[in-house]
Structure formats: C-alpha cells, structure tokens
Amino acid sequence: MFLVYVIAPIFQSISISLYDWDGLGEKRYVGLGNYIELIDDEAFYTSLKNNLIWLVLYLLAIPAGLAVALFLNQTVRGIRIYKSLFFFPFVISQVVVGLMFAWFYDPSDGLMNIALMAMGFDAIPVLADETYVTYGIIAAGLWPQTAYCMILYLTGLNAVDKEQIEAARLDNARGFKMLWYVILPQLRPATFIALVVTVIGALRSFDLISIMTDGGPWGSSRVLAFYMYEQAFSEYGFRMGYGAAIAVVLFLIMMVYIIAFLRKMYRDERRG
Amino acid sequence: MSFNLKQKFGMFIAGALVSVGTFAGEIVINTDTSDPAPKAAFEDLIKDFEAEHPDIKVKWNLFDHEGYKTSIRNFLTADAPDLANWYAGNRMLPYVEAGLFEPVDDVWESAGLNDSLASAAGSMTIDGKKWGVPYTYYQWGVYYRKDIFERLGVGVPKTWADFIAAGETLLANDIKPITIGTKFLWTAGGVFDYLNLRTNGYDFHMALTQGQVPWTDDRVRKTMANWKELLDKGFFIDNHAAYSWQEALAPMVQGEAAMYVMGNFAVAPLREAGLTDDQLDFFQFPIIDGTVRLAEEAPTDTIHIPANAKNKEDAKKFLAYLGRADVQTKINKTLGQLPINKNSEVNDDKFLHAGLAMLSSTSGGIAQFFDRDAPAEMAKAGMEGFQEFMVKPERLDRILERLEKTRARVYQ
Numbered sequence: 005m006f007l008v009y010v011i012a013p014i015f016q017s018i019s020i021s022l023y024d025w026d027g028l029g030e031k032r033y034v035g036l037g038n039y040i041e042l043i044d045d046e047a048f049y050t051s052l053k054n055n056l057i058w059l060v061l062y063l064l065a066i067p068a069g070l071a072v073a074l075f076l077n078q079t080v081r082g083i084r085i086y087k088s089l090f091f092f093p094f095v096i097s098q099v100v101v102g103l104m105f106a107w108f109y110d111p112s113d114g115l116m117n118i119a120l121m122a123m124g125f126d127a128i129p130v131l132a133d134e135t136y137v138t139y140g141i142i143a144a145g146l147w148p149q150t151a152y153c154m155i156l157y158l159t160g161l162n163a164v165d166k167e168q169i170e171a172a173r174l175d176n177a178r179g180f181k182m183l184w185y186v187i188l189p190q191l192r193p194a195t196f197i198a199l200v201v202t203v204i205g206a207l208r209s210f211d212l213i214s215i216m217t218d219g220g221p222w223g224s225s226r227v228l229a230f231y232m233y234e235q236a237f238s239e240y241g242f243r244m245g246y247g248a249a250i251a252v253v254l255f256l257i258m259m260v261y262i263i264a265f266l267r268k269m270y271r272d273e274r275r276g
Numbered sequence: 277m278s279f280n281l282k283q284k285f286g287m288f289i290a291g292a293l294v295s296v297g298t299f300a301g302e303i304v305i306n307t308d309t310s311d312p313a314p315k316a317a318f319e320d321l322i323k324d325f326e327a328e329h330p331d332i333k334v335k336w337n338l339f340d341h342e343g344y345k346t347s348i349r350n351f352l353t354a355d356a357p358d359l360a361n362w363y364a365g366n367r368m369l370p371y372v373e374a375g376l377f378e379p380v381d382d383v384w385e386s387a388g389l390n391d392s393l394a395s396a397a398g399s400m401t402i403d404g405k406k407w408g409v410p411y412t413y414y415q416w417g418v419y420y421r422k423d424i425f426e427r428l429g430v431g432v433p434k435t436w437a438d439f440i441a442a443g444e445t446l447l448a449n450d451i452k453p454i455t456i457g458t459k460f461l462w463t464a465g466g467v468f469d470y471l472n473l474r475t476n477g478y479d480f481h482m483a484l485t486q487g488q489v490p491w492t493d494d495r496v497r498k499t500m501a502n503w504k505e506l507l508d509k510g511f512f513i514d515n516h517a518a519y520s521w522q523e524a525l526a527p528m529v530q531g532e533a534a535m536y537v538m539g540n541f542a543v544a545p546l547r548e549a550g551l552t553d554d555q556l557d558f559f560q561f562p563i564i565d566g567t568v569r570l571a572e573e574a575p576t577d578t579i580h581i582p583a584n585a586k587n588k589e590d591a592k593k594f595l596a597y598l599g600r601a602d603v604q605t606k607i608n609k610t611l612g613q614l615p616i617n618k619n620s621e622v623n624d625d626k627f628l629h630a631g632l633a634m635l636s637s638t639s640g641g642i643a644q645f646f647d648r649d650a651p652a653e654m655a656k657a658g659m660e661g662f663q664e665f666m667v668k669p670e671r672l673d674r675i676l677e678r679l680e681k682t683r684a685r686v687y688q
Contacts, residue, residue: 027349028374041685046678111515132459132517132667220459221517222664239345240647240656242370 014255021248027236031245038249047223048250051231054138055207055257058227061142062149062206066198069153070191074183076154077161087158094151102215105144106131131217134224141212141225149205153198160194161187203261228254302333303590304357305579308344313544317610324606325597332590352376356584358591364399364410364576365644366485366651371580372402378581378588379405380595387596392617396576399644408580409595411604414540414613415631416466416573416645421534422557424451432559436474436502439562443511446534453511455533456666457524464662465646465655467503467537469573474564475499478571478641485649487687491679500676502564504669517667525549537561539575543627544612558630571640574631575648576616657682 021038025031042048076087093101108115111129121127130140164187172186188195210229213219219226219234226234228250234240236247309318315338322334337357339347348360352371362368371377384390384406390397396410425432425442428449433439443453458464472481476495483489484496506512513533516524522545527533529549536542546556563570579598581591597603604615609623614632622628635642647655661675 026370026374028353028370028376109518111518127515129515129518132515218460220461220660220663221667222660234656237346239342240652242652 017248017251017255020244021246021252023245025244026242027244028242034245038246041246042249042253047226047231048228050224051226051228051250054225055227057138058142058145058206058209059203061139062145062202063199065146065149065153065202065205066195068146068150069155069198070157072150072154073157073161077158091151091155093148094155096148098145098148098211099215101144101148102141102212105140105147106216109140131225132221134221137217137221137225141209141216144216145205145209145212149202152201152205156194156198156201157191160191164190200265207258228257301331301587301590302335303359303587303594304335304337305359305361305594306337306339306344306348306351306357307361308339308341309361310338310340313611317607320610321598321603321607324603325594328597329590329593332593334594352582352584356582356586358581358585358587359579359594360582361577361579362408363644363648364396364408364578365648367644367648368407368578368580369402369651372407376583377407378583378585379407380409380581380592381406383409383592383595383599387599389596389599392601392619393599395618395642396616399576399642400578408578409599410576410578410616411598412608412611412613413574413576413616413635415635416470416537416539416575417561417631417634418559419528419536419538419542419546420557420559421528421531421551421555423555424531424534433562435562435566436564440505440509443506443509447510451531452513452527452533454506454535454537455513455524455527456516456537457519457521458516458663458666459518459520459523461656461659461663462645462647463521463524463538464666465659466539466573468499468658468662469643469646470537470561471503471564472496472499473571473573473640473643474561474568475502477568478643481571481643482641482649485646485654487651487654487683491676491683496676497672500665500672503665504672507666507669512666517663539573540613540627540631553626558627560634569640570638571643572635572638573643573645574614574635575645651686654679654682654686 020031022033022035023031024034024037072090076083076090107113109117109130111117111127111132116130117127128136130136168186168190169182172182177186207229209227210233213225213227213230217225219230223231232247232250232254235243235250305322307314307318309315318336318338322336326332326334348362348371351357352360353376356376362371368377384393384397389409393400393410396413397406400406400408400410424430424446428445428451430442430445431438433442446453456463456467469481472484475498476484480489480495484491484493489495513524513527521538521542524536525542525545526549528536529546529551543556547553560570560572579595581588581595585591598607599617601615601617601619604617605620608615608620612623612625612628614622614628614635622632643649646658650658657679661679665672665675
C-alpha cells in the first residue's frame with residue numbers, strides 16, 4: 005500500500021516534471037525545461053518566499069499555545085468551560101476560519117476596519133494588499149493552531165512532576181526561571197509534537213489561501229502547494245509537467261525537514 | 277467566462293464520483309447549470325425533450341461551476357457522457373485539439389442551423405468544422421443607476437469625453453463612477469476587453485488574444501493609457517481586489533457607485549436587491565476612437581457531444597432539438613438571456629431588448645470574453661496583470677513584459 009500510494013507517485017511526479025503535458029493530449033519530453041522556466045518565474049519566488057514566511061511565523065503558535073496553556077492550568081471553578089472555549093477554534097473547519105477572518109478583514113464592513121476607523125486610522129484592505137495579505141492569512145491560521153498547541157501543552161502540564169516543582173521552590177526558583185529550567189524540560193515531548201504539527205500545519209496552508217484570497221491579489225499570497233494546484237488542476241491550469249516540477253521542488257524542501265526529523269527520532273531511540 | 281466563481285477546494289474529485297451507465301435510448305448529459313435560473317431552464321428543456329421523444333431517456337448530472345471546469349477534463353477522457361455544456365471560441369480549443377469533442381456539422385446541416393444560428397457559426401467553427409450547438413448568449417456593457425444620472429443631470433455617455441465628464445460629475449458628488457470586484461480576476465478582463473475593442477478594434481483584439489501581437493506593442497500601451505486615465509481620476513471603487521463580483525454589487529445598490537461594466541447576468545441580482553427598472557439601465561460602452569468600428573462582447577454558451585460518447589445518435593437528436601427556434605425561446609425566457617436562433621422570440625425585458633438591438637446592429641465583430649478568446653494560461657496571466665495594473669498602475673512596464681514572456685511560451 006505504502007509503495008503504491010506514496011512511493012510510486014513520487015517517481016511518477018518526477019518523471020512527469022520532465023514533460024510538457026496538458027493532461028489530455030500527447031506528452032512532449034522537454035528535459036529540464038520546466039525547471040529552467042521555474043528559475044525564471046517571478047510567481048515561483050513569491051510562492052517560495054511566502055512558504056518561508058508561513059513556516060517561520062506559524063511557529064509563533066508554539067509559545068502562544070504554551071502561554072495560554074500555562075494561564076489555563078489552574079484550578080478555578082468552571083475552568084473546564086474556559087478550556088473548551090479556547091479549544092473551540094481548532095474544532096471548526098479551516099474553511100469556516102477562513103471565511104470568518106475574511107469577513108473580519110472586509111475593507112468596508114469588517115470588524116477590524118470599523119475599529120481602525122473608529123480610532124481615526126485609515127481602513128487597511130488586508131486581503132487586497134500584497135504586503136499584508138500573507139500575514140493576514142497566517143494570523144487566521146494561527147488562531148486554530150494556537151489552540152492545538154495549547155491542548156498539547158495542557159496534557160503535558162498534567163504530567164509535570166509535582167515534587168520537582170516543590171524542590172525547585174525550596175531552591176528559590178520562581179517565575180521565568182521556574183518555567184525555563186524546571187517546567188519546560190519536562191514538557192519537551194509536548195514541544196516536540198507541537199513543533200511537528202505546526203510545521204505540517206504551515207505546509208497545509210492551502211485551504212485558508214484558497215478560501216480567503218484564491219492566491220490573490222495578483223498571486224501575491226500563493227504558496228508552493230497552491231501554485232502547483234493552480235498550474236496543474238485549476239480552471240486555467242493545463243500544465244501537468246510544470247505543476248509536477250513545482251511539486252518536486254516542494255518535495256525536496258520537505259525532505260530536508262523529514263530527514264532532520266528522522267535523524268532526531270533515530271538518535272532519541274538510541275539514547276533511550 | 278465564469279460568472280459564478282466560488283471557492284475552489286477539492287472539487288475536482290466530483291468528476292470521479294459521477295457514474296454513468298447507459299442503455300439504448302438513454303443519453304447522459306453533464307452540465308454546470310447549477311444556479312437557480314439555468315437549473316430551471318435545463319429541467320424544462322430535458323422534460324420537454326423527453327415528452328417529444330418518449331423513446332429516449334435523459335440522465336442529467338448536475339455539477340457546480342468550479343467543480344465542472346476541472347472535472348470536464350476527467351469525464352471527457354475517462355467516462356464520457358453523451359452531451360456536455362461548455363463555451364464557444366478558444367475555450368473549447370483544447371478539447372477539440374485533443375480530439376475529445378465530436379464535430380456536429382451534420383446536425384447543423386440537417387436541422388437547418390447553418391441559417392438559423394448563422395450569427396454564432398464563426399465562434400463554433402475550428403478547422404472548418406462545427407463542434408457544438410450554441411443555445412444562449414448575453415451582452416456586456418455598462419449597467420448604470422439611471423436615477424442618480426438624472427438627479428445629477430448626467431446624460432448617457434456616447435463618447436469617451438462624455439464618459440470622463442460623467443464620471444467627474446459623479447465624483448464631485450461623492451459617488452464612485454464604477455464599481456468592480458476583481459478578487460476572481462475575470463471582471464478586470466471585461467474592462468480590458470472593452471477598452472481594447474474601443475481603442476484598437478476587433479481585429480487587433482483577436483490578434484492579441486491569439487498571440488499574434490506582442491503585449492509590449494504600442495497599441496496595447498494606448499489601451500492601458502486610457503485605462504490609466506480612469507484609474508488616475510479614481511473612477512473605480514477602492515479595495516476592489518478584496519471583492520467578488522457579487523460583493524461589488526452592493527455599492528451600486530446603495531448608490532455609492534453608479535456604473536458597472538458587466539454582463540447581463542448582473543441584472544437579476546440587482547433587481548433582487550431592490551433596484552427597479554426606473555433606477556437601473558444599460559448603455560453601450562462609449563466610443564473611444566471614432567474611426568474604430570464598434571465591436572461588442574457577448575459570450576455564448578454551448579452544448580457538445582464528447583468524442584467518447586456512447587449514444588451519439590440520440591445525442592444529435594437532442595442537439596437538433598436544442599437548436600430549434602421555439603426551444604431557444606423557452607430556455608432563454610427562463611435564463612433571462614438572448615437566444616441564438618434568429619427566429620426565436622426575445623423575452624419582453626428592456627435589458628434584453630437593448631442587448632439585442634445593440635448586438636444585431638454590431639458591425640465590428642462579437643468577442644466572446646478575454647478568457648474564452650485567449651488560451652487558458654494567457655488568460656490567467658493576463659487577468660492577473662490587469663488586476664495588478666488596476667491597483668499599481670505604475671508597474672505597467674513590468675506587467676506587460678511579464679505577459680509578453682507568457683505569450684512567448686504559450687503560443688509557441
């Protein structure tokens with residue numbers, strides 16, 4: 005199964021990326037032509053840059069999730085209700101998140117711009133502005149992702165050894181020092197999982213982009229996965245070969261991450 | 277041209293899910309006519325056809341717009357229906373070239389369509405053969421708030437100078453002259469089409485969309501300079517890149533904007549939103565260069581027989597039926613659009629009468645739409661460029677160079 009559904013398509017993609025093919029007619033062998041075109045394609049660099057922005061900024065979900073988790077990790081009456089309220093954004097679908105934020109950003113009737121205008125600023129059309137659009141979408145994505153990280157940390161906090169905290173307290177550790185030297189090391193497994201799911205989440209940004217901007221304005225919010233989809237499958241896309249070439253590049257980028265991940269797993273196992 | 281662009285996610289799977297099982301006397305038709313009016317029109321069309329041909333059963337698979345555009349590629353190759361709707365002009369070229377559509381000259385011949393559908397024959401012909409039967413079209417032009425124009429004493433603009441003057445009067449009264457929503461790009465294509473048709477004429481426009489003229493040509497720059505004049509004066513609503521075409525209707529309904537360069541399908545939602553025929557009217561896109569013959573934009577919708585269809589004989593009966601005058605009268609009454617058949621009657625509606633009068637007196641030629649006249653990749657790059665130009669006009673050179681690069685690749 006793994007061979008048929010995962011390994012084989014990788015090699016198929018690599019082979020298609022060497023052809024000029026519209027998905028219907030004859031394939032024409034162009035060698036590295038698609039890659040050479042890719043090097044000279046502005047849209048490709050925009051997408052690549054956006055992918056990096058996504059990867060870096062999406063990691064904010066981890067400290068944000070930790071902060072919320074620490075805040076919620078207390079025993080107050082009704083804390084379960086607050087916890088579930090914070091968890092709520094992760095439960096709703098990405099499509100709904102995208103729509104809600106699109107309304108929030110709406111230049112004339114959106115809550116954000118009404119607030120900005122009430123404070124005397126000009127309205128910012130976040131989703132129609134090439135400089136803000138990617139950040140706007142990332143902010144939307146961070147909302148559910150923070151909730152996800154929060155849950156991971158909440159479970160992790162349950163497992164923190166009470167005795168160690170007692171001991172640390174006796175040694176006069178408190179506040180940030182307590183967090184950094186005593187609690188965080190115990191949360192390492194949770195942090196690791198949070199990192200993995202956040203990186204994966206950043207690469208799965210497709211749904212939000214599709215819903216909120218459709219890659220626009222003029223393609224400035226595209227990421228590689230979206231660009232690939234556009235070239236190969238969308239209304240105006242008839243270029244399987246070019247799409248496959250983008251996919252191969254994306255695959256190579258992900259390989260770096262996957263190899264780093266596997267190396268860590270391997271090392272941990274040897275140590276454990 | 278796709279006027280109901282919605283979000284596209286995971287929908288190309290839909291094509292794979294449609295199962296087609298045929299037996300003798302059954303035809304399968306796939307359409308994307310999922311909006312209320314087109315859906316009702318097709319329901320009636322199929323019911324009436326079955327009543328007339330009791331031995332033929334029609335199986336109808338209804339798709340949504342976005343899903344259809346991607347799934348048509350799958351079902352034409354893998355699991356072809358007997359009939360499928362699509363669009364005229366260059367938009368059908370990839371399927372004709374890939375041998376996925378069946379030529380239907382015999383239907384045109386035997387049903388007398390060469391005469392009755394003559395006006396659309398050109399846009400249905402590729403390599404000297406006809407590849408489908410057109411059943412409806414609609415005009416493009418400027419839809420405007422008549423009440424606002426009258427209140428401010430603005431007459432209907434006939435020339436570019438009138439048009440600029442009208443816009444300036446509107447602006448002086450805090451009304452944006454033109455509303456538009458370019459989030460899904462194609463609306464900007466409509467504006468470009470008209471500016472280019474009026475500046476350089478039909479022949480140049482066709483040469484450009486067919487890749488015979490470089491995008492860096494001075495005539496293209498002339499068109500863009502006219503467009504820039506509108507942009508510099510602030511004729512278009514702000515933040516249009518954030519809106520879909522439906523969202524851009526709102527400023528017009530609220531009286532914050534007075535004109536919309538659009539297809540006739542915009543009339544129905546404007547009426548639904550509460551505008552009466554006293555408030556809403558239509559005029560032909562103004563003349564820019566008096567020496568250029570007036571050409572119009574009127575996209576045509578069509579039905580085709582896939583080459584892999586199983587029951588072509590009955591499918592051809594359906595096409596012959598679809599070409600008939602009375603059938604086109606009825607279907608377009610429901611659609612609120614114009615029939616192709618010259619013997620059909622036009623619905624009693626002032627916008628349709630205006631459109632018909634304009635199109636039947638057109639001497640310069642009838643364009644389909646930017647994304648039907650230009651091949652898909654060029655259309656996408658072009659419309660993206662237009663959207664960028666509308667927000668950042670100072671980038672014109674870079675945009676045109678990019679389009680020229682795309683042209684060099686697409687038409688090779």
